Amino acid sequence: MSNQDKIKKLIDLRAEAKLGGGLKRIEAQHKKGKFTARERIELLLDEGSFEEFDMFVTHRCTNFGLEKTKFLGDGVVTGHGTIDGRVVYVYSQDFTIFGGSLSETFAQKICKVMDMAMKAGAPMIGINDSGGARIQEGVNSLAGYAEIFQRNIMASGVIPQISAIFGPCAGGAVYSPALTDFIMMTEQNSYMFVTGPKVVKTVTGEDISVEDLGGGKVHASKSGVSQFLVENEQEGLLILRKLISYIPQNNLEDPIVTECADPFDRMDDLLNEIIPDNPNQPYDVKDVIHTVADYGEFLEVHRNYAKNIVVGFSKFNGQPCGIVANQPNYLAGVLDIDASIKAARFVRFCDAFNIPIITLVDVPGFLPGSRQEYGGIITHGAKLMFAYGEATVPKITITLRKSYGGAHDVMSSKQLRGDLNYAWPTAEIAVMGASGAVAVLHGRKLRDIEDAEERAKFIADHEEEYTEKFANPYQAASFGYIDDVIEPRNSRFRIIRGLQSLATKKLVNPPKKHSNIPL
Ligand code: HXC
Numbered sequence: 001m002s003n004q005d006k007i008k009k010l011i012d013l014r015a016e017a018k019l020g021g022g023l024k025r026i027e028a029q030h031k032k033g034k035f036t037a038r039e040r041i042e043l044l045l046d047e048g049s050f051e052e053f054d055m056f057v058t059h060r061c062t063n064f065g066l067e068k069t070k071f072l073g074d075g076v077v078t079g080h081g082t083i084d085g086r087v088v089y090v091y092s093q094d095f096t097i098f099g100g101s102l103s104e105t106f107a108q109k110i111c112k113v114m115d116m117a118m119k120a121g122a123p124m125i126g127i128n129d130s131g132g133a134r135i136q137e138g139v140n141s142l143a144g145y146a147e148i149f150q151r152n153i154m155a156s157g158v159i160p161q162i163s164a165i166f167g168p169c170a171g172g173a174v175y176s177p178a179l180t181d182f183i184m185m186t187e188q189n190s191y192m193f194v195t196g197p198k199v200v201k202t203v204t205g206e207d208i209s210v211e212d213l214g215g216g217k218v219h220a221s222k223s224g225v226s227q228f229l230v231e232n233e234q235e236g237l238l239i240l241r242k243l244i245s246y247i248p249q250n251n252l253e254d255p256i257v258t259e260c261a262d263p264f265d266r267m268d269d270l271l272n273e274i275i276p277d278n279p280n281q282p283y284d285v286k287d288v289i290h291t292v293a294d295y296g297e298f299l300e301v302h303r304n305y306a307k308n309i310v311v312g313f314s315k316f317n318g319q320p321c322g323i324v325a326n327q328p329n330y331l332a333g334v335l336d337i338d339a340s341i342k343a344a345r346f347v348r349f350c351d352a353f354n355i356p357i358i359t360l361v362d363v364p365g366f367l368p369g370s371r372q373e374y375g376g377i378i379t380h381g382a383k384l385m386f387a388y389g390e391a392t393v394p395k396i397t398i399t400l401r402k403s404y405g406g407a408h409d410v411m412s413s414k415q416l417r418g419d420l421n422y423a424w425p426t427a428e429i430a431v432m433g434a435s436g437a438v439a440v441l442h443g444r445k446l447r448d449i450e451d452a453e454e455r456a457k458f459i460a461d462h463e464e465e466y467t468e469k470f471a472n473p474y475q476a477a478s479f480g481y482i483d484d485v486i487e488p489r490n491s492r493f494r495i496i497r498g499l500q501s502l503a504t505k506k507l508v509n510p511p512k513k514h515s516n517i518p519l
Contacts (some may be wrong), residue, residue: 017055017072021096029096034166034189035233037077037094040127043237044090045081052079053112059103063136071097075130076106078113080122083244086256089117092127095167099131102173106134107144114151121250123160125240128177129167145172152179157352159250162240165190165216165226166233181349182243182301184228184236185216192219192226221304224338229304242299246313246320247353254354260318262294264496271488275401275426279471282328285310285360288400289323292316292492298323301346306338307331311346316358317496322350325360326411328401335407336367337380344383351391356499359388359412362401364433381410382518389416390515394502396495399423399473399482405432414481419505420498422491423473423482430470434463437470 001009020026020036029036035043041050058070075097080089091110093100110126117124133141155161156179163177164184169192177183177192185192193214200206200213212218220229228243230236248255268291274283290296293314300312307330314323324343326333350357366372366381388395388410396419397412408429412418423429431437438459439446449455469475476482486494509515 013072014055020073020094021071021098025096032189033232034095034129036096037092037100037127037129040164040166040233040237041077041079041081041090041092043234044125044127044240045083045088046085049081050079050090051081052077054078054109057105057109059105059134059137061103061134061137061140063138066136073097074103074106074109075100075134076102076109078109080113080116080120083241086244086249087120087122088125088244089113089120089122090125090127093130093167095129095131098134100129100167101131101134102141102144103134103137104140104144107141107147111147111151114148114155117159118151118155121159121252123162123244123247123249124155124180125162125164126176126180127164127166128169128173129165130173131168132171132173142172145176148176149179152176156181157251160244160247160353162243164233164236164240165192166236170194170196170214178225182228183219183226184230184240185219185226186230186233186236187216188232190216217304220302224302224305224342227302239299243313246299246315247355251352251354255320257320258315258318260294260315262317264317265493267489267493268292269489271491274488275424279401279428280332282332284329285325285327285333285362285400288360288491289314289325292495293323294318302342306336306342308333308336309339309343311343313355314358316492316499319356319496319499321356321358321499322346323358323360324412326363328362331367332364333362333402334364334367335381335384335410336372337375337377340377340380340384340410344380344387347384347387347391351387351393354393356394356396356502357391357412358495359395359397359418361397361399361403361408361411363404363407363411364402365405365407379518381406385410385416386515386517388412388418390509390517391417392505392507392509394419394499394505396420396498396502397422398486398491398495399427399429400488401426401428402433403427403429414483417507419502421482422484422486422494423476424488424491425473425485426488427473427476427482427485428467428471429473429476429482434466434471435459437466438462 057074059074075094078091161180162182163180174192191210191214216229219226289298298312298314308327310325310327395412414421473485
């Protein structure tokens with residue numbers, strides 16, 4: 001073979017590999033409204049930046065005559081590229097080859113890029129679209145999965161790991177995404193479950209569709225497995241690019257601070273008016289976030305799950321930050337099991353990757369009741385407490401309105417090493433609300449008052465006395481638990497100046513093998 005023929009052979013082989021499982025299967029993929037593995041990578045990465053590895057890898061399986069069917073690349077496209085000029089490693093499962101099912105060599109390809117991402121200290125993005133373990137490969141496939149899982153575990157907290165589920169992801173295959181920092185799912189075509197509808201029907205008799213069992217909407221709202229629900233793949237890939245802009249390459253680097261044309265001292269009178277006079281009237285805390293953040297931008301995480309707490313990323317004068325905010329618009333912003341877990345996970349992500357945390361507090365307390373107690377609110381609430389108390393990144397807290405009881409302590413209070421704790425003049429920081437306090441403090445007296453009118457007056461008078469004394473920020477400020485009471489419209493400026501003052505913060509936790517967060 002002449003050298004020119006050798007070059008032609010390479011070009012032909014590359015063209016063959018790029019066709020994956022062939023034109024017919026690509027067409028079938030498009031018909032379902034899905035992109036191919038390679039198209040997804042192209043949309044995700046900066047144009048022309050993708051460098052592919054292992055294009056010529058094929059499987060080694062000889063069971064069930066599989067040796068007669070081989071495809072270059074073996075069902076997963078791997079390599080690296082850039083997003084806004086920053087290196088990321090990727091794998092993208094190719095459903096057109098054996099349904100994207102995972103073989104021994106397929107797993108080795110993924111492990112190779114994961115190892116390289118760790119060595120380079122760069123984020124790892126995995127796009128999943130797979131029928132699970134390649135059935136013909138038996139235990140080699142299971143071993144391949146476990147090799148990936150182990151790498152996910154070692155990479156956790158070292159490099160950001162992000163999973164997009166753009167097709168099936170079933171059985172044990174779900175555990176690789178589950179071990180990563182973020183899972184994105186699409187509204188259609190995307191599903192995750194440990195056992196599919198057929199097995200569910202056989203074992204439990206339950207009749208349930210694929211979508212209702214493990215579709216994107218279910219995991220975004222009911223289970224909380226997925227942090228991002230997107231309408232389609234195109235939108236999803238753009239959001240992945242945006243997400244990367246808020247996070248650093250690895251745990252030893254800081255997130256990138258960008259130029260900001262939004263004035264750092266921009267005031268907005270809306271903030272002076274946003275808290276209703278009636279303390280029981282809700283408002284949307286996202287209006288506060290949009291008002292204080294650079295250009296009003298906020299990338300919300302877990303938008304459809306535990307809506308009583310809002311978490312996500314914004315920038316302040318170009319500095320990426322995580323925001324955690326109670327949402328009075330939903331269940332009065334109460335802390336319950338789901339909200340505690342959601343926020344704890346987010347706080348830990350931010351802390352692991354050196355992202356300062358801004359906490360906006362308006363919380364009436366923990367949700368009371370047997371459902372919460374039986375569900376373990378004690379353990380789950382402790383997770384959020386633990387996450388905040390353990391975090392060493394800069395922590396700025398602003399109490400907008402209510403901050404009661406244990407929930408006050410949890411929400412990045414001074415004693416959990418909050419660096420700057422501000423309050424608006426509308427803040428109410430106390431052990432409990434006025435009605436509860438009066439009922440406890442004057443219980444005996446109340447039992448003795450028989451006349452309903454007299455009773456109502458007694459309650460009203462004492463509630464007023466309690467409210468006057470405690471439903472304000474000044475008691476906490478008098479003890480130094482609140483560093484300053486600030487005018488609401490100044491909040492953006494105070495956050496940015498606070499972040500600047502904390503840019504050189506150094507805080508190290510005692511050496512240990514690892515903590516024992518109440519799981
Ligand atoms: C080998 C597979 C495969 C698999 C699909 N294919 N899944 N080959 N192993 N697991 C092949 C099909 O034979 C077919 O080949 C092509 O991929 C496309 O599959 P279709 O069934 O035609 O596609 P569709 O109708 O879209 O259905 C997709 C599907 C279905 C729902 C994913 O294929 C399916 O149910 N697959 C099996 C899922 C499963 O049970 N996997 C094992 C889970 S257990 P041709 O040549 O016709 O194109 C598991 C354990 C992991 O994963 C444990 C880790 C710890």
